[in-house]
Amino acid sequence: MGDVVFRALGAVVAAACVLLAFPAQATADDGQKRLFTFKDPRITESSGLAVSPTHDGVYYTHNDSSAAPTFYAVDGKGRTMATFQVRGAQARDWEAMAATKDPATGRGVLWFADIGDNLDGAWPDVSIYRVMEPQTLEDATLPATRYRFRYADGGRNAEGIMINPRTGRLYVVSKEFAGSVYAAPKKLRTDKTNILRKVASAPLMATDAAYAPDGSSYVIRTYFSATLYRPSGEMISRVSMPELKQAESIAYTADGKALLTGTEGPRSPVYRVPLPDNARSSTTPSPTSSTPTKNTTPASHTAADPGQTRAAGTGLTAKNILIWLAAAATALGTITFIARRTR
Structure with missing residues (x-):
């Protein structure tokens, strides 16, 4: 088994060399600009990010794990406008949020994952909370509707959710070396656990995801870059991201022409990154392509598809590669140690 492990380590090193050999699709500063910095000292681990669907120039965020079920509304300069507590919710490990608009009432809806x-x-199920967007931006406690979920193929870590605005369907994106996009049932139930089923592949170690406001595309963020897809799961383009301390969040701007991305840490920045022309919201997908196609593999990373392997490397820096290699080497070293101890 030890020989197998060392061969695997060699493959990891070789893959990293391939990644370094491919340049990113766009330079790290192509039209990118810092939109604002969170000013509130309570926002220390901004993990979710969403643009208000009803209040112009308003953005929402929440902290990561070990925090109360709280979210913040900030303006275009990063100043907190209001703080909201979510009643009937727990914050075991909030990792993502999304914002939609109720087609029946026109009211905004916020989702916290x-x-x-x-x-x-480790958890038998996970939860996503639905909260009606406050109509007045002042401190308040808001009621939540809780939906419980379980993966059809076993529990896993996840940090991304997105909702197709055309169909209202919710998706969860897992954070793994071979990640996946999971679709929730068309109709969510509060009286039973909803089953999440894999419908597409996702890039390595996805940290967030979002749907375009018009439903024409979706984006999956990783620590290193972002990848755009059509609703069918077909890859559109890769987008290099600004180098951040720990890239955790992504969202589309209200007009669908750019992406917003943020990171954890006190006084963390949010950047605006323009979308490539072939991924603007004016692109209209086929009416039948509203759901990622099951078993599509636009974001899988196999040696048989150099283009897909390259996708994982878009925007990577030498520092990123070294960090990734160190983590991989540590994991493989642990496997080797266990193998030798259990002979």
């Missing part, structure tokens, strides 16, 4: 699971299956 308590889906983090660093032990990859």
Whole structure:
């Protein structure tokens, strides 16, 4: 078994060399600009990010794990406008949020995902909360509707959710070396656990995801870059991201022409990154392509598809590669140690 492990380590090193050999699709500063910095000292681990669907120039965020069920509304300069507590919710490990508009009432709807699971299956189920967007931006406590979820193929860690605005369907994106996009049932139930089923592949170690406001595309963020897809799961383009301390969040701007991305840490910045022309919201997908196609593999990373392997490397820096290699080497070293001890 030891020989197998060392061969695997060699493959990791070789893969990293391939990644370094491919340049990113766009330079790290192509039209990118810092939109604002969170000013509130309470926002220390901004993990979710969403643009208000009804209040112009308003953005929402929340902290990561070990925090109260709280979210913040900030303006275009990063100043907190209001703080909201969510009643009837827990914050075991909030990792993502999304914002939609109720087609029946026109009111905004906010979704908060308590889906983090660093032990990859320690929790029997995970929860996502639905909160009606406040019509007045002043401190308040808001009621939540709780939906419980379980993965059809076993528990896993996840940090991304997105909702197709055309169909209203919710998706969870897992954070793994071979990640996946999971679709929730068309109709969510509060009286039973909803089953999440894999419908597409996701890039390595996805940290967030979002749907375009018009439903024409979706984006999956990783620590290193972002990848755009059509609703069918077909890859559109890769987008290099600004180098951040710990890239955790992504969202589309209200007009669908750019992406917003943020990171954890006190006084963390949010950047605006323009979308490539072939991924603007004016692109209209086929009416039948509203759901990622099951078993599509636009974001899988196999040696048989150099283009897909390259996708994982878009925007990587030498520092990123070294960090990734160190983590991989540590994991493989642990496997080797266990193998030798259990002979």
